[in-house]
Amino acid sequence: MEENNNKLFNPLIKTLIFSGSVVISGVLCSAFVTEITDNGIVMWGNFYKVTSFWLIAVFLIVVFIYNSRLYKEEKKIEKFYNEVYCSAFMKSELLPAIAEYYKQEIQKGNLGQLKEAKSVFKDLME
Template sequence: MKNKMKLKNKLELKNKLELKNKLKDIISKSPLIETLIFVGFVIVSGILCGSFVNELTVANKIVWKDSFKILPTYLIFIYTFFIYQYNKFLYNERMDITKFSDEIYVAAYVKKSLYPELVESFKKDIRDGNTDNFNKFDDLIDIKALMNRDNKDKGNDKL
């Protein structure tokens, strides 16, 4: 019974991570989607602030002492938390991208990504008796060539 629960929890976590990665890809690869989310935040901010002021206004005067007695105050706090989470997501995404401007990081990332394939290739070479390529790992991957490719934005948004 416990094993079934653990398996179910692992599957739920895996599904959540897949959904998070899909959303991350959609938002980070499309300036249009990012702009629409920003516009949505602006509209919701206006509505919440308007309702906040409306609730505080009594006889054409704002009664500030009632600020924490009304629902819009708490909705604004919750809304601020959501904006923080979204901005944190954007910040982390941009920081992940800037890591790739560092040649050493890119070299390590590419080597890590290719490591399983290279190990299999080396195992095959060992079985075949070829040991010439073992000291040429760095020569297999030309990082400078990878980083100097023309990767300019062509203005094509992906939706």
């Protein structure tokens, strides 16, 4: 599921979706104006009665949902441009696994691992 979501955020796919949405919105808006025009007069009072209005509404909701997901994904990626955040993220992911490894080694009686563990943790904290 995660892999499929990432495909939607591929630059080529984003460009194709944007281009397609421009074409679709143009066609829908033209259809809308055509449907509410009677003998060259735009009948704004009929806007909610035509199908194209509701298609535009659904289309806007779909575009909004896609763009809000795109925004959230880009905000997540943006965090990794920050070196401090990356370092903290790496430590939060690695430290528990490293601690568990050395805990098991020391429990097996490999007390020499304690000194190595201290060195590894010290290096990670710099």
